[in-house]
Amino acid sequence: MNLTIPAAGRAAFQNAAPFPHAVLDDLWDPDQLRACAAEFPPGHDPRWTTYPDPKEYGKQAGDSRMWGPATKQFFEQARSAAVCRQLEEWTGISPLTADDLGGGMHMTGEGGRLALHRDFNLHPTLPLERRLNLLVFLNEEWEREWGGVLYLGAEREVAVEPLFNRTVLFACGPESWHGHPEPIVGEHSRMSLACYYYAPLRAETGDAHSTVWGEL
Numbered sequence: 001m002n003l004t005i006p007a008a009g010r011a012a013f014q015n016a017a018p019f020p021h022a023v024l025d026d027l028w029d030p031d032q033l034r035a036c037a038a039e040f041p042p043g044h045d046p047r048w049t050t051y052p053d054p055k056e057y058g059k060q061a062g063d064s065r066m067w068g069p070a071t072k073q074f075f076e077q078a079r080s081a082a083v084c085r086q087l088e089e090w091t092g093i094s095p096l097t098a099d100d101l102g103g104g105m106h107m108t109g110e111g112g113r114l115a116l117h118r119d120f121n122l123h124p125t126l127p128l129e130r131r132l133n134l135l136v137f138l139n140e141e142w143e144r145e146w147g148g149v150l151y152l153g154a155e156r157e158v159a160v161e162p163l164f165n166r167t168v169l170f171a172c173g174p175e176s177w178h179g180h181p182e183p184i185v186g187e188h189s190r191m192s193l194a195c196y197y198y199a200p201l202r203a204e205t206g207d208a209h210s211t212v213w214g215e216l
Helices: 009-015 030-038 069-078 081-091
Strands: 021-025 059-062 097-108 114-118 128-137 150-152 158-160 166-171 178-180 190-200
Touching: 009 021, 009 081, 021 158, 030 069, 069 097, 069 190, 081 097, 081 128, 081 166, 150 166
Parallel strands: none
Antiparallel strands: 021 166, 059 097, 097 190, 114 178, 128 166, 128 190, 150 158, 150 178
């Protein structure tokens, strides 16, 4: 992963609207990502975790028990101290600790969608606050009309197509509404890898809350 950015990168991330974020292409070795994609089990595999809430209909998640060698290597790198230090320098948020809790492999198939939402804010077992989300898309073929576009902002101000080797990094907070509410059209699987980063609690940290959902 190459997080080398121009001097203005930190300011660009912090000042991005509607909340701090960056959309970056080709950070990862494409062969590594293809190997990760090849390790995704089919949608009918019983090891997938699925969700009954219609706001996240069709979403499937796979934790470390499902990861093959390439996927394990990806998360070892994404969660490494070196990457955490790079992200601290980039975002101004520190000290960061990586955790795949709630992340890992994500796949959504035909008809699936994820309503706009804000993520839970506190780690369930440690005195840490969730501060950053990192998403990496694995879809080598994707057309806009297939749906699955990631929107950032309560008014869908930023639209991000889930294209191969595209990384989305964004700050978690009261304004960080995001999701892909448009259902997947056709027999396509929207695949991604997700890693989350935490930092110590702050004076301004709010009370603990679970996922906050918007309307579909």
